Amino acid sequence: MSVLSAIIAIILFVGLFYLAVNHAKIKGLIGEKTLISILRFLDKNMYSIFNDVYIEHGQGTSQIDHIVVSKFGIFVIETKNYKGIISGSYKSDKWTQNIWGNKYSMPNPIRQNKAHLYALKSVLPNYAQLRCISIIAFSSTATLYVAVDEYTKVIYIRDVINVIKSYNEAIFSEEQVQEICNLISKANVIDKTVRNKHKYVVQQKVLSRNAQIAAGICPYCGAELVQRYGKYGSFIGCSRYPKCKFTTK
Ligand SMILES: [Zn+2]
Known part of the structure; x- marks a missing residue:
């Protein structure tokens, strides 16, 4: 080789x-x-x-x-x-x-x-x-x-x-x-149905959180998300910072 x-x-x-x-x-x-x-x-x-x-x-x-x-x-x-x-x-x-x-x-x-x-x-x-x-x-x-x-x-x-x-x-x-x-x-x-329903509810929570972020809405407080620049590059953060500390990539 x-x-x-x-x-x-x-x-x-x-x-x-x-x-x-x-x-x-x-x-x-x-x-x-x-x-x-x-x-x-x-x-x-x-x-x-x-x-x-x-x-x-x-x-x-x-x-x-x-x-x-x-x-x-x-x-x-x-x-x-x-x-x-x-x-x-x-x-x-x-x-x-x-x-x-x-x-x-x-x-x-x-x-x-x-x-x-x-x-x-x-x-x-x-x-x-x-x-x-x-x-x-x-x-x-x-x-x-x-x-x-x-x-x-x-x-x-x-x-x-x-x-x-x-x-x-x-x-x-x-x-x-x-x-x-x-x-x-x-x-x-x-009961599998109840177990699956629980997993579904948890998944839906994650999906709605991701949908909110994609729409530029802070999933913690509902305020607008903005692009920020930190020591290690850019990231998305809540516009209400420091009151709301939500950040994502
Ligand atoms: Zn926020």
């Missing part, structure tokens, strides 16, 4: 690999699959694991990546497969993903998971006072600079097991753990 064809082959391979790891859907799946296999390391006699749970409640359907139930508490885990520098606070609406100076906003995952906790509690009426442990687990391709509240752990996927095991004070009896597991199993919607 000539040097030239070898170089072309390498470029093609790197290009395809880049596309594969960047594809949003694949990215999400890799994160979830990784954590499913990591959670298997927990002692089955002490921890019950639920993956990809759908719960219907007053406001619609919530999809929860992972729930771990034990006598030490209920852990509600959201996985995020992101790269770059992730910064944000539990107080803000949006967090920022910074990849080589290009900034993208993402919904605050702490709030997102709070909605999941709320949905879960709606099916555990006897445990209304209970504080579930909210865990946001990022892939190691992300670098985290985040301010969290005392009830949330924003960590890397590889640290999930250790964080779960750090809770070692029993707060439930065996019977309570069993009851909680039964209630979650019962509430988990397995």
Whole structure:
């Protein structure tokens, strides 16, 4: 093989690999699959694991990546497969993903998971006072600079097991753990139609956001979007900046 064809082959391979790891859907799946296999390391006699749970409640359907139930508490885990520098606070609406100076906003995952906790509690009426442990687990391709509240752990996927095991004070009896597991199993919607409807609603939200941006309207506040020039080139931002911090490429 000539040097030239070898170089072309390498470029093609790197290009395809880049596309594969960047594809949003694949990215999400890799994160979830990784954590499913990591959670298997927990002692089955002490921890019950639920993956990809759908719960219907007053406001619609919530999809929860992972729930771990034990006598030490209920852990509600959201996985995020992101790269770059992730910064944000539990107080803000949006967090920022910074990849080589290009900034993208993402919904605050702490709030997102709070909605999941709320949905879960709606099916555990006897445990209304209970504080579930909210865990946001990022892939190691992300670098985290985040301010969290005392009830949330924003960590890397590889640290999930250790964080779960750090809770070692029993707060439930065996019977309570069993009851909680039964209630979650019962509430988990397995009907494909309902699951697909939830995915459809989420997709529609993304589409309408993209349509708004294409029409030059800020998806956060409805103001006009304008072209701006930063250190790293041009980008689209909200005309109400600094009041509204929406930016996109
Ligand atoms: Zn705006």
